[in-house]
Amino acid sequence: MFSLEKAMQEMQVVARKVGAMQRENLGRLDLAMDRKTTSIDLVTEIDRCSDDMIVGYLRQQYPAHAILAEESGASGQDSEYRWVIDPVDGTTNYAQGLPIFAVSIALEHRGEKVLGIVYAPVTDEMFSAIKGQGSYRNGKRLQVGGKSELIECVLATGFPYDIATHPVNNIDYFTSLAKKTRAVRRMGSAAYDLACVASGGFDGFWEMNLSPWDVAASILIVTEAGGDVVPFRDDRKISIVAGNPLISQKILAALRDVDRLA
Numbered sequence: 001m002f003s004l005e006k007a008m009q010e011m012q013v014v015a016r017k018v019g020a021m022q023r024e025n026l027g028r029l030d031l032a033m034d035r036k037t038t039s040i041d042l043v044t045e046i047d048r049c050s051d052d053m054i055v056g057y058l059r060q061q062y063p064a065h066a067i068l069a070e071e072s073g074a075s076g077q078d079s080e081y082r083w084v085i086d087p088v089d090g091t092t093n094y095a096q097g098l099p100i101f102a103v104s105i106a107l108e109h110r111g112e113k114v115l116g117i118v119y120a121p122v123t124d125e126m127f128s129a130i131k132g133q134g135s136y137r138n139g140k141r142l143q144v145g146g147k148s149e150l151i152e153c154v155l156a157t158g159f160p161y162d163i164a165t166h167p168v169n170n171i172d173y174f175t176s177l178a179k180k181t182r183a184v185r186r187m188g189s190a191a192y193d194l195a196c197v198a199s200g201g202f203d204g205f206w207e208m209n210l211s212p213w214d215v216a217a218s219i220l221i222v223t224e225a226g227g228d229v230v231p232f233r234d235d236r237k238i239s240i241v242a243g244n245p246l247i248s249q250k251i252l253a254a255l256r257d258v259d260r261l262a
Contacts, residue, residue: 002081004115004130007062007107011117012126014057015103018050019121022088026122027097041161042091047071050087054105058083070213082108086213089118090189099123104191106216116217116224118195127195129217129224135198144227144244145200150254153203153247154183156193160209160236168236170208176258177206177251194218197242198225204243204251208236215240232256 025031025046032045051071058067062083066076069085076082083105088094090101099122107115118127127142129135135142147153155177163169178184185202187193190210196202198221215238219229228248232255233239241251 002062004107008115008117008128008130010057010061011105011115012119012128014054015105015117015119015126018053018087018103019119019124021053022046022050022094022101022103023121026094026099031095033095038161038164040092040163042095043071044088044091044095046094047088047091050103051085054085054087054103058085068212070211080110084108084213084216086191089191089214090187093188098188100187100189100192102189102192102195104213104217106213106220108216113216113220116220118191118217118221120192120195125195127198127218127221129198129221131220131224133224135221135225137195137199142198142221142225143200144198144222144225145203145247146244147203148246150177150180150247150250151182153181153243154185155181155204155206155243155251156185156187156196156202157205158186158188158190158193158207162209166209168208168233172258172262173206173255177254180254190214191218194222194229194242197227198222204241204247206232206239206241206251206255208233208239210238210240212238214238 066079066082068074086104094101103119105117114131116129228245229242
């Protein structure tokens with residue numbers, strides 16, 4: 001019988017193995033890379049190797065399960081279970097030798113997120129959640145921050161790969177919220193940003209034009225830590241706001257104010 005707890009243990013081991021390989025190769029000057037959809041949307045040999053390690057394990061251990069992986073695509077779509085994989089969330093950082101990136105592994109059952117892992121290899125932070133069982137970082141239970149005023153908050157965000165060509169590119173939102181908060185950080189990994197919302201390191205997050213593998217694991221980690229994750233646009237793929245229930249609504253209201261003034 002399939003066990004979420006057993007799958008969690010197994011996939012944390014896999015994530016750590018992948019993370020160790022990523023650490024060993026971080027900062028290599030001869031790292032092979034290509035461009036994907038735009039000149040700033042990169043994929044490296046480490047993305048592909050990491051994808052192969054995770055997907056290879058899943059195909060061996062759970063051959064009946066579907067998989068959606070950023071680099072290798074979709075397979076086995078007739079299964080009730082689907083693994084959603086981002087082998088290196090933060091590829092631009094990785095390609096630059098910057099230490100902020102994460103391995104993201106999620107499992108959905110009949111479309112519902114039931115397991116999430118976000119592993120930051122350089123800081124050795126293992127964020128994890130099983131539906132209904134809370135969120136954890138290295139075994140310690142997580143709770144989203146409790147701030148109630150935007151001016152006290154440190155938020156995280158990111159910019160879409162089509163920032164140079166699409167008019168809805170987050171610059172206006174960033175300008176507005178930078179003035180309404182203590183600070184806004186742009187770390188370069190949505191999965192890690194959201195995991196930090198779950199831990200209280202960030203008080204909130206917003207970003208647009210994301211893909212399922214960017215956020216599948218970390219959305220569950222945030223909600224299991226008592227946070228809210230809500231959509232704010234339906235015209236830019238996955239566009240979400242996250243934080244505690246009060247702050248997420250205040251971020252959403254600030255974004256809508258920008259839209260009204262546009």
